[in-house]
Each structure stands twice: as C-alpha cells, then as structure tokens.
Amino acid sequence: MQPCQVRSTGSSAADPRYTFHSIEPLPHLPNPSSARDLLTKLANDPAIRHVMNKHQFSVGVLTELAPHEQPHLLGLNVNAGQAIKLRLRTDRYDGFRTYKEVRRVLCHELTHNVWGDHDNNFKELNSTLNKEVAEFERAQAAGTHYLGSAGFDAPQSALEAEAQAYVLGGSRVLGGASTSSATDSPEERRRKVLEATMNRLRKEEQELEDRCGTSAPEQ
Template structure:
C-alpha cells in the first residue's frame, strides 16, 4: 500500500499545502496537482517549480520523490508567468550587448566599427578601462517610450571612447580612465554634491579621483534624445583635463585648449581617409568649413570657444594665448606637407608647381643620358 505525504508550495509569499503525494508521482502529475492547488489554468499560465534549487520539468515521467520525506513537509518554490508575457518576451530582440557562450568575442573588431578601418586604434595602455551606461531602473524617474534605450547609450559611449581625436589625446597625454560612464540624466544629487566639494565639477559631467571614473550627461533633460555629439566630446575633453588640474584656473584652461587643438588636428590629419564616403571629421560632426580651411581657423575657433567658457570663471583666453599658439605650431609642424595650414591654398599650389618642375628636370636628365649612350654606341 502506497504511503501518502504532503509538501508546502511557496507561491507569491504564501504557503499552500499539497497533499496525497506518493513516491510514484511524476513530474507531469505533480505539475497538474500544482495547477489545481493554485487554481491556475495550463492554457493561460506557465509554471516554474523548484525543489531544492532543481527544476521539476512539466513533461517529466520520472518520479519527483525518491522516498517519503521523514521530517517536515518539503518546501516547493513555485513561480507562475502569464503565457502572453512569456511569448512577448521571447519575441523581443536579443540584447546586443550580451554575448552568448557560442559567440566569439570580437570586441577589438567592433570597437572602432563606427570610425571605419582607417581610424586610430586604441592604445593598449592609455585608454578607457570600461564603459557603463545608465540602466533604466537607475533613472531618477521612469523613462518614457521616446527615451533612447540603454543599448543606444552604450553605443554612444563606445563612439566617444574610440573617437580618433579622443584616442590621440589619451596617447599624447598618456591618460588612463578607469570607467567612462553615463551620468543619471535626472538624479544629479551626486553631481551637485561634487560641485560643493570640488570646483572642478562640471554641470554636464564630472571626474572622480582624477580619472578613476568620468561620467558624462549623455541625455537631454526631457529624456527624448541624446545631447549633440560635438557637445559631448567637448565635455569629455573638459573632464579629461581635470586628470591634470582640478581647479578652473589658467593652467587648466591652457591644458584644455591644447587638448581641443589636438582633437581637431587629429581629425584634420585623417581628412583623406574615407569610410563609406565620409572622413572622421564628418563622422565626428565637425564643421566642414573649419576642417577645409587652410589658415589658422582651428586656433581661432578654439580661442573663441574659450571666451565663453572662461568668462564663467572671470578669465579670458588672452591670458593663455602663448601656450595655445605654441601647441598649434607644434601640431602644424607634424602635419603632412599637403595638409599644412597657412596659405589659403597658395602654398599647396606652389608646392605642386615645384613638384612639376622637379619631375620635368628629371625627365630632361633621363633623356640627355639616353642620347649620350646612343651617341657613344654610334661612335664605336
């Protein structure tokens, strides 16, 4: 004669007894009894039943219990999901930031995909250690349907971290940043606290422990989109400058201004390398007229930027004109000959004429040598 025993179902915080079980009860039979005990329908709900952390399968023909429990009734954890919710979840696209076990790791191949194969490769030593977007559940309030997903925020952080101009700054200044993260677009209490403690904080970003972590406010205040990329890069360079100087003094602004020059000139250097018909300056959304100019427009542009930014701290870029001009001249000297600025196209045209004259002289010399060799042969 079979021995009957009972178990306790733990469901939604309640304990429900389930009786008349035997050691012959199969997984399929057990699921049927659970449905009845919870007054649920198999057509509307899906159950997940766990015994000591092990799942009891709904179609199993194996007995659930090897022997009659000798002590108190075993506790069975039960979770129920509406089938419509499960189907909707299965129909959703896979999170592109999650790599499956059978998917090869291709981080190095995808890290510069936005900038194309001609982009500057990140340095193995001077780089951002990790990226961290702001998940929806950490927002100061619930996001709306028009709020870009966290996946898009991570892609934007990836774009910033692999920007050729940013990489050039990291390499030139030998900078290492532990984490490049997204600032919570609503809950800015941490940022406000840092503003009170350190004058080096910025409204659109902050630098923790001189590069241990940099956070950038990616999203607009209404959460409907991201801030302009040009502005985000400016904020990132601003925070990178705080790796060297905490205060917004003339030393900080000189350093920041030089880094801005390095950013623009890095893109200027790659203006002939196209990726899908665009160069890196176009992908970085830089003013086309600025990149095509053959005079000192980049230096003037950075100085004009600094007028407004330094005014908030009662300073003026005239105070740092010498170090900015010196850095510009250094960068200009390292530019390829065809890309050196300073003549509104005249220098380039003159260079072309000199090259043509040199080629003509070389052709005349080769012709004269050929004629001489032929005359010597005839003389013999």
C-alpha cells in the same frame, strides 16, 4: 548589467594602458543600448584615442550622468580618472545631446586627470586637447600629417591655436550675425572668423566650468 569592455580600434602603436577600460550606461534610464552606443563611440573616437595616448590618460570607467539626479552638471571626473561621467541625455529624456557637445565635455573632464582646479594650468591643457582633436581630424580628412596655418599668424596661445584648428577644419558655425563687411579683405575676413570662433570657444568653456562637478581634492 555588466560593464562593457572597450574594444580598441586605434593603431597598433597605441599603448593599451591609455584608454577607457570599461563603459557603463545607466540601466535604469531609458534606452540604455543607445547610451552604450554613444559611450562606445566616444571611447573609440580616433581623435580622443590620439590625445589619450599622447598625454598618457587612463580612465577606469566611462559612464553617464542622469539629468534628474544632477541637473546642473554636464560632466564629472572622479579621482583623477577613476571614472568620468558625462551628461548624454536631454533634460526631458527625449533624446541625446549632440556628439560634438558631449565630446567637448569629455575633453574637459580628461583635463581633470591632471589638474583639479579650473586654473590657468587647466585652461591651457584643456585648450591644447581641443586643438589636438581638431587638428587630428583635419589631418585625417586631408590625408596628411602637415598642419599649416593657411594665412594665419603663428598662434600666441593654445586657445588661439585651437580656434585656428577649428576654423581651418571647417567648424565655422559661430552663432549670431557675421561681423564681416563686403569691403573686408580675405585676410580681414579670416581674422574676424578666428576672433568670433575664439569668443565662442571661451563662452562654451565657461559654461563647462560652471557645470563641471570636478574640483581639486581637499589638502
């Protein structure tokens, strides 16, 4: 099967160098056409294209990981962007993982274009990419380029800014019971939602680090 060239759907201002230059589903896995559709959606995602252009990311091949071949991995970046491999499928091959889960792994692997180890430099940039994706979608939905804090204090870190962007963008599915009380003020409820979102993002990112096959090259 020949690799599929990615067709640009971004703005005319986007630099064609900063993109996924081809996509390659694995033809030996079930339903490769659906895998190709998911990879194409990721490659043409306006928010992903926005951060790739902003940070000058170029990826040679966007492809998938076979669960049975590398069951412990969710993502892998080969040679700082030569290829990015993503786990698209469920363990039983009876479907695909949710789009937002896979896209978050993609942001993680894009960060490895710059930083190999999961150090503080990596964490800061990765958090920034996720924040920018969330802010881009929020601005696009609102039809505006202004991204206010809506009652939150100025963020002290990229992670806090990312969490604010998720909360303000409506991504409030936190898991578990709410910690808010009926006596809480609106400001206290907002802060508890923000704290819960930050905790969830930290847990998600730790899982991604544990299940990422990318590391800095040997010196």
